Amino acid sequence: MTTFDKSSITDQESLSRVLTLAVHEFRTPLSVLSGYLRMLLSDQFGELNEKQRKMVDEACRACGRVTGLVTEMNDFRKLAAGELKLASQDVDFDSLVAELASGMHEGEDRDVRIEVTTSETPLPVRGDRARLSSAVRALMHAALRERGKPGVIVADCSVAEDGDGTWAVLAIGEASLIESLRQQRDGVSFEYEWNGGMGLVLPIARQIIEAHGGALWSIKNDRSAAASAIRLPLRT
Secondary structure, eight states, X not given: OOOOOGGXXXXXXXXXXXXXXXXXXXXXXXXXXXXXXXXXXXXXXXOOOHHHHHHHHHHHHHHHHHHHHHHHHXXXXXXXXXXXXXXXXXXXXXXXXXXXXXXXXXXXGGTEEEEEEOOSSOOEEEEOHHHHHHHHHHHHHHHHHHOOSSEEEEEEEEEEEETTXXXXXXXXXXXXXXXXXHHTTTOOOOTHHHHSSOTTHHHHHHHHHHHTXXXXXXXXXXXXXXXXXEEEEOOO
16 A cells, blocks of 8 residues: 655645645546536436435535635645735725625524624725635634534624734634634634644635734634634724
């Protein structure tokens, strides 16, 4: 049996090659799979019954999430190599969070929903709106996926100040964990991103946020609940 030598991808150039190959290998079968699923939904091979349509529709959404992850994996490679150019535009962060939360339907079948708490003051930031959206969306997906029972996931927007400046802060998790997330914003070991079952989701989001001069962190708890937060420089 062939063994995998981790030392072969320790340098940045080798890691970049591996990620480039992985993106290429994933994209072709995903494109084929997405095409066939869309054809099934359009009844090109016969009309689907309600149960079949629901199953195919869910498969389409899952395929879309994987396709998005492959794109973000490619961005992760480019960010790490300093090759990705980020747009610079004014972003109303409060509105962005609310917009993304309204489009989240992943937990509906388990009666899990996201409730947004907006800041009392505007949260203008500057950066790449599309990239920031992907990072925030990833954290919302993680929180929804890890919530094992019906209830509410809170997406709490606020302003924070410290010696480094003024920040737009977004904490996402169960209500009981929000305050802990805020208090630990000065830095927490981020082992959770690798061993918490989130795969590439949190590492990719962290790369995006750090590229905007911000930070992403997660709290440790004795449950599987995903609770993470980000901060971004507030535009003055």
